[in-house]
Amino acid sequence: MSLAPGATIGILGGGQLGRMLSVAASRLGYRSHVYEPGDAPAADVAHAHTRAGYEDMAALRAFAGSVDVVTFEFENVPANALDLIGALAPIRPGVEALAVSQDRLTEKTFLEGLGLGVAPFRDIPDLAALRAALDALGTPAILKTRRLGYDGKGQVRIDGPAAARDAFAEMAGADAILEGFVAFEREVSVIAARGPSGEVVCFDPGENVHAGGILRTTTVPAILSASLRTDAALLAGRILNALDYVGVMGVELFVTGNGLVVNEIAPRVHNSGHWTQLGCAVDQFEQHIRAVAGLPLGDGARHADVVMENLIGDDMDRLPDHLAAPGRQVHLYGKAETRAGRKMGHVNRLVGR
Ligand code: AMP
Numbered sequence: 001m002s003l004a005p006g007a008t009i010g011i012l013g014g015g016q017l018g019r020m021l022s023v024a025a026s027r028l029g030y031r032s033h034v035y036e037p038g039d040a041p042a043a044d045v046a047h048a049h050t051r052a053g054y055e056d057m058a059a060l061r062a063f064a065g066s067v068d069v070v071t072f073e074f075e076n077v078p079a080n081a082l083d084l085i086g087a088l089a090p091i092r093p094g095v096e097a098l099a100v101s102q103d104r105l106t107e108k109t110f111l112e113g114l115g116l117g118v119a120p121f122r123d124i125p126d127l128a129a130l131r132a133a134l135d136a137l138g139t140p141a142i143l144k145t146r147r148l149g150y151d152g153k154g155q156v157r158i159d160g161p162a163a164a165r166d167a168f169a170e171m172a173g174a175d176a177i178l179e180g181f182v183a184f185e186r187e188v189s190v191i192a193a194r195g196p197s198g199e200v201v202c203f204d205p206g207e208n209v210h211a212g213g214i215l216r217t218t219t220v221p222a223i224l225s226a227s228l229r230t231d232a233a234l235l236a237g238r239i240l241n242a243l244d245y246v247g248v249m250g251v252e253l254f255v256t257g258n259g260l261v262v263n264e265i266a267p268r269v270h271n272s273g274h275w276t277q278l279g280c281a282v283d284q285f286e287q288h289i290r291a292v293a294g295l296p297l298g299d300g301a302r303h304a305d306v307v308m309e310n311l312i313g314d315d316m317d318r319l320p321d322h323l324a325a326p327g328r329q330v331h332l333y334g335k336a337e338t339r340a341g342r343k344m345g346h347v348n349r350l351v352g353r
Pocket of ligand 1 (some may be wrong): 119153179180182183187210214264
């Protein structure tokens with residue numbers, strides 16, 4: 001069953017991803033209803049905005065009752081909110097994908113169970129476990145909180161056993177895992193989509209450059225052999241099928257001498273997929289809306305070489321140059337205040353222009 005024009009898509013989370021999902025929904029004739037406790041860049045372009053917390057059961061009930069399907073732009077939606085919503089409206093992608101990706105230990109265990117390469121990892125309930133894990137995995141290694149980490153937050157690199165105590169203290173009591181260090185050649189990601197009847201479409205892998213844990217640029221095409229390109233699409237398909245997934249997913253990968261290692265999965269549209277707005281007939285946002293609305297998935301073939309650059313904090317000073325240059329597509333998120341480390345927008349640039 002596909003949603004008819006005029007139907008309403010509920011979006012949990014009102015940041016830039018929700019904003020671009022709302023625009024895509026409206027282009028396909030749908031309305032969007034954004035649920036976001038705080039300021040919501042998405043609310044400017046949505047049909048409705050519920051400004052309420054995830055513990056506000058009455059607001060969640062009213063929201064779920066007023067939409068035809070619910071999706072989300074971030075993976076840390078509290079479980080009790082999902083339970084309540086799920087009883088009233090379909091949630092796409094499903095709750096299982098959220099549960100898997102909310103916890104790094106569950107996520108790594110799931111990926112390993114599919115036979116995919118992941119960094120060696122250990123559960124770290126206490127300092128003794130950390131010492132034992134450092135012994136087993138060696139250094140450098142990375143200690144990460146199991147939950148609520150993003151953009152490099154909640155993680156600390158450990159360069160030798162002597163640093164164990166301080167690193168453990170930095171977790172501030174949060175559950176953690178230790179990951180062995182992957183000596184990768186480059187980081188790539190594949191943005192994949194799956195429809196309700198199981199069809200899968202992958203966008204071309206992009207190469208990602210991070211600074212300070214935050215994505216700076218994505219370049220397509222990535223430098224990647226044909227066989228690794230195929231591997232990336234096949235492994236993304238395996239993940240989506242195993243979760244009976246509906247929607248777009250971002251799969252972050254390390255390219256190593258021994259093939260691809262999955263770093264993490266994001267059960268949503270992904271910053272490293274923004275290049276599709278300039279490089280494909282159907283971008284990741286439209287693809288996600290098509291999937292959750294039950295429409296046929298679009299053509300994800302790449303028709304141009306593109307560099308996506310995030311505009312973070314002071315990068316906004318270069319906005320006039322971006323606007324004046326040919327072959328550039330500027331996306332701004334409508335955030336009033338520019339702050340260091342804050343994603344304010346992005347620029348998609350045609351390579352060679
Ligand atoms: P994450 O939040 O897990 O995506 O980590 C942020 C960034 O830290 C990644 O994009 C990598 O550049 C780096 N990183 C994370 N985990 C590892 C690892 N196990 N080995 C090497 N680099 C890593």
